Amino acid sequence: MDLVGSFSVDWLPEKYGNSCTLGGVVTRKGVCLHSGVETEVTLCPSEDFGFYVSWMNDAESPIRLKPEQVINSQLCTTLVLGNHRLSTVEHLLAAIAGCGLTHVHIIVSGNEIPLLDGSSIGWIEAIEEVGIIQLDAPNNLAPVLKKPLMIHKGSSVITATPSDSCYLIGMIDFPYPAIGKQHFSLELTPSSFVKHLAPARTFGFKDQIDHLIEAGLIKGGDLKNSLVCDGTSWVNPPLRFADEPVRHKLLDLVGDLALVGLPKAQILVYRGSHALHAELADSLSKDFL
Secondary structure, eight states, X not given: OOTTTOOOOTTSOSSSSSOEEESSOEEEEEEOTTTOXXXXXXXXXXXXXXXXXXXXXXXXXXXXXXXXXXXXXXXXXXXXXXXXXXXXXXXXXXXXXXXXXXXXXXXXXXXXXOOTTSSSHHHHHXXXXXXXXXXXXXXXXXXXXXXXXXXXXXXXXXXXXXXXXXXXXXXXXXXXXXXXXEEEEXXXXXXXXXXXXXXXXXXXXXXXXXXXXXXXXXXXXXTTXXXXXXXXXXXXXXOSSTTHHHHHHHHHHHHHHTTTOOOSEEEEEESOOHHHHHHHHHHHHHTOO
């Protein structure tokens, strides 16, 4: 695959709205960003609507993912699922929902999803490997927004207004000259997701690394799975897009909205965070259906 947005998209659904599952079973292994351990994830076709998680060698029934399972955590989205916690789910869920899948069973070996290369591309490649099949079943995953909403968290804000499609607008503003102010927008479809958002990698800042390590985080982070900014430049160029950071922020948004479904709405997010996205997803699931 050419990591500048020129991916093959012929295998993808043309649009969202149909019920789709995987054409087979596929497994990936990798190192987790925060724990630093290697875990395994197997993606399986499912007859049940929604996204479900179970643990290898665990007799408990799969648990359907929902917005209310999100808990506060640093730098990633973490879910409480029965007696388990599952962290760093956003890039995997973005790939699943972004490709148009609606029926998926996820089997995991640990408590964190592998980071792979820091984007969703590794998961896209896994899904492409087994293909997508359309099901003869209703698709109820996308929430219907009946009125506009706005959520503030400090200087961050996210708004959603009813629309005929899912349209995303992202804006970021960092004090580091290498990033600065960036904005990116697109009408979200399976093909636009794979071309323009899925390759965008997670990023961090050199002056924060020691603090994060002391906090017990980013044990699995390295220059192969994270972009690192030292203020005026990037430690590990080249970027896949000139505006890769803001695209990655929208990738995270797609992953966090996967818990409720991609709404037909225009969503604008300024200085987004997982907590802000989760609050939007929770509002969509409870108050605006």
